[in-house]
Amino acid sequence: MIIKTTTPTMESADAYNAEVSANATRFAASLFLGRGKFANAEADTREAIDAAAAQLSADNPNATAKPVIVAFDATGNQTVVSGKPHKAPKAAKAPKAPKAEKAPKAPKAAKAPKAPKAEKAPKAPKADKPAGGKRAEILASAEAGTLPAKPDFSAATHARFRKKLDEIIALVDAGDIKALKAYPINPISSSPKAMDRYRNLAVTALEAQRKAAKAEAK
Structure with missing residues (x-):
């Protein structure tokens, strides 16, 4: 059997396919069953291939596509006559180019240091309050030459200072101004403070007495 071969016309795609x-x-x-899987059949006539394609669909009910039927002429030219060929899976999208890194923000300018606060002028020391009332009278009496009254150390809290007080009283009675001024007293509590006041007033009175005596001797 001699098969006549011809070259299909290339005037248009439709003319070529026809x-x-x-x-x-x-x-x-060919029936697409899934990734890389197909069910195939061949036949010599269009009627036979249509029947074979229907059988492929019946044998594979889970297939969602219809069989694709391709016709071939004697020289191997081909064209799809029924159904649509399975589309090749889309190529994976190229990864997006990484976003350009934002330029780092310029550091904020350092704040100028605050000017130091002006130092407050030191308060002027308070002037000593003038002795008033009874104290003023006692001081005036000492300045007039009258010896002050001896402190009362009869209370138990003064017990350990009585000996020192007796020593100060003895110096006052002896009129020893130099020894009184040199006598060590640390006025940190009530008893030493009382002795210190007595000693100072006594010195003031003794000095006044000496001054008066010298004035009379002239």
Whole structure:
């Protein structure tokens, strides 16, 4: 059997497909079942391949696509005559180019240091309050030459200072101004403070007495 071979016209795609289909010598059916899987069938006539394609669909009810039927002429030219060929999976999208890193923000200018607060002028020391009332009278009496009264150390809190007080009284009675001034007293509590006041007033009175005596001697 001599098969006549012709070259399909290339005037248009439709003309090419119609000529290959009209001169087809065999047919093939392919059903897409899943990734990389197909069910195939072949036949010599269009009627036979349509029946084979229907059987492929019946044998594979889970297939969502319809079988694709392709016609071939004697020289191997082909065209799809039924159904749509399975589309190749889309190529993976190229990864997006990484976003350009934002330029780092310029550091904030350092705040100027606050001017130091002006130092407050020191308060003027308070003037000593003038002795008033009874104290003024006692001081006036001492300045007039009258010896002060001896402190009363009869209370138990003064017990350990009585000996010192007796020593100060003895110096007052002896009129020893130099020894009185040199006598050590640390006025940190009530008893030493009382002795210190007595000693100072006594010195003032003794000095006044000496001054008066010298004035009379002239």
